[in-house]
Amino acid sequence: MRSALRFSLFASQIANFPWTFWPECFSNEETTEPYCVFSDQSFAAGRGIFIVTTKIFAYAMLEKPAFSNPKLLEDVNKYRSPPFRQHEFPGKGRGLVANTTLHRGDRIFASTPILITDSDSYALPTSERLALLYRGVATLPFHTQADFWALLGHFNDDPVDDRINTNNFDVNIDSIPQQALFPEIAMLNHDCRPNAAYFWDEQMMTHYVHAIRDIHPGEEITITYIDNEKDRKTRMRRLERNWGFKCSCSACTAHASLAAESDSRLYQITSLAKALDDWTSSSSATPEIAELLISLYKQERLDASLATAYKYAAEVYSSFGKKWEAMRYARLSGELSMLDKGFRDGDVREMKRMSETPELTWSWKKRVASLVKGCECGHAY
Ligand SMILES: C[S@@+](CC[C@H](N)C(=O)[O-])C[C@H]1O[C@@H](n2cnc3c(N)ncnc32)[C@H](O)[C@@H]1O
Structure with a gap:
């Protein structure tokens, strides 16, 4: 931690430096540019974030409204009286249960990530990639570090990697695949017929979860981790291979x-x-x-x-x-x-x-075009 403080002091002495800590970086012949850890403890009203990526992408992210206009995030990460409570499910671990009626379209979560890692950072040797992740976790505000360490690590390998692999969501930022972690949303278990849906808004750097149908009090709130339109065998194989668990949802059993x-x-x-x-x-x-x-x-x-x-x-x-x-x-x-x-x-x-x-719209009368003489079908908009 002493060295994190040193990195923080150094960063604070540079005028208009956008990060809370001086970024630590690694590069090798596999990576065209160094990969660094960029930390901002003030992001999202003090929730904080760290980003493992290249300098170009980190600074491009700073251009997003979520960073350039923090007022836009006033309405996110608000979980003082959530519409759910935590519950322990045999065979699934913790999950979230609705404590009120949620109607289709009701918001359940709007969360900013506490960390983002570039998938290409895997080109670094594992020890260097992990060093960046450990540095990142140590630079988060203490309450956010506690949220990180409270997450489940399913695979029993490196404690930081394990928590990220068990709980991350794949998101795209400027068309680059990234892994992002939202500790509250990570409490949602998988169901092949889920009652909640989610999406990532890269401008707001916010992950939203809404009820996709009415959810009754006492019902578990679930999302999908995979493509649910595959047959049962394929779904179960994917969940076991990529997530390491045997799916126990009603469609699988x-x-x-x-x-x-x-x-x-x-x-x-x-x-x-x-x-x-x-x-x-x-x-x-x-x-x-x-x-x-x-x-x-x-x-x-x-x-x-x-x-x-x-x-x-x-x-x-x-x-x-x-x-x-x-x-x-x-x-x-x-x-x-x-x-x-x-x-x-x-x-x-x-x-x-x-x-x-x-x-x-483009499809208007497109399928009757050949039958209707002189029709102005298939307008472009
Ligand atoms: C993102 S976490 C969800 C929260 C987790 N249950 C906990 O206790 O923190 C993903 C992990 O939850 C468990 N899990 C999620 N959905 C499940 C399901 N349908 N059946 C069995 N285990 C499940 C698996 O251990 C999986 O690796």
Whole structure:
């Protein structure tokens, strides 16, 4: 710690230096630029953050509104009276249980990361990469360090690496894959049919979790760690391989006959989505196919994925010139897409346009173009 203090003193003597500590760095022939640990104890009203990356990316992050306009983060990391309580689940460890009714769309978390590490930092020798991570943890404010050490380490390897590997989320910042850690959100267990959805807002450096359907008091709040549209065998294999646990959710523990039915619905979902994605003149896409797709997603309780099914429906109705149905499904898709893909997502913007004026979207009457003489089909927006 004495050396952290020395690094802090050095940083504070330089005018307008944006970091709380002088960055420690390592490089070798595998890395074009040094990887350093950049710490800001004042980030997010004193929650603090450290970032392991190159100087260029660290300074690019400082340009994000979350850093340049701290007032924008006034509403995040507020957990004084949360809508959940912690509970110990046999075989799963700690998890979170709703202590009030959460309606679809209700916010459960809005958290900034306490650490971000660049996936490319793995090019460093392990001892150097770990030295940066240990330095980073030591430079967090004490209360945030305590949050970090309270996290579960599932894999029993290096204590810092283990906590990061067990609890991190993959996020993109300026199109660069990064791992980010949000200690409160890390308490959420996995379910293949989750009741909450999440997304990362890189401008606000904030991870949001919302209820994707109504959640009743006493119900565990869950998210997914994987792609839930895969069959049971694939899901369980991925969870075991990447996360090291045997999934005990109801979809994974169902009777073999029920699981086979569920798998068969998932295969049909894949083939229907493929048909609806076909915009060639020989496409078999129809509104009825989109209706079946929606019904299958509902049957499978894949609530977040319904955003995509509704989008297919909005587009296929629009492509047949069915304005009101296109608007209805665009509204439904827009709402769920905001919760699962983010407020700024391209699909959200597209569904907003469709919900107002389908006639001005790219898909309008696209599938009847050849049948309607002189029609102005498929407007660009
Ligand atoms: C991000 S943590 C979740 C919180 C964790 N249960 C705790 O006690 O801190 C991920 C770990 O929780 C456990 N876990 C999460 N979902 C699970 C599930 N569906 N079945 C069994 N274990 C699960 C696994 O040990 C996994 O590595």
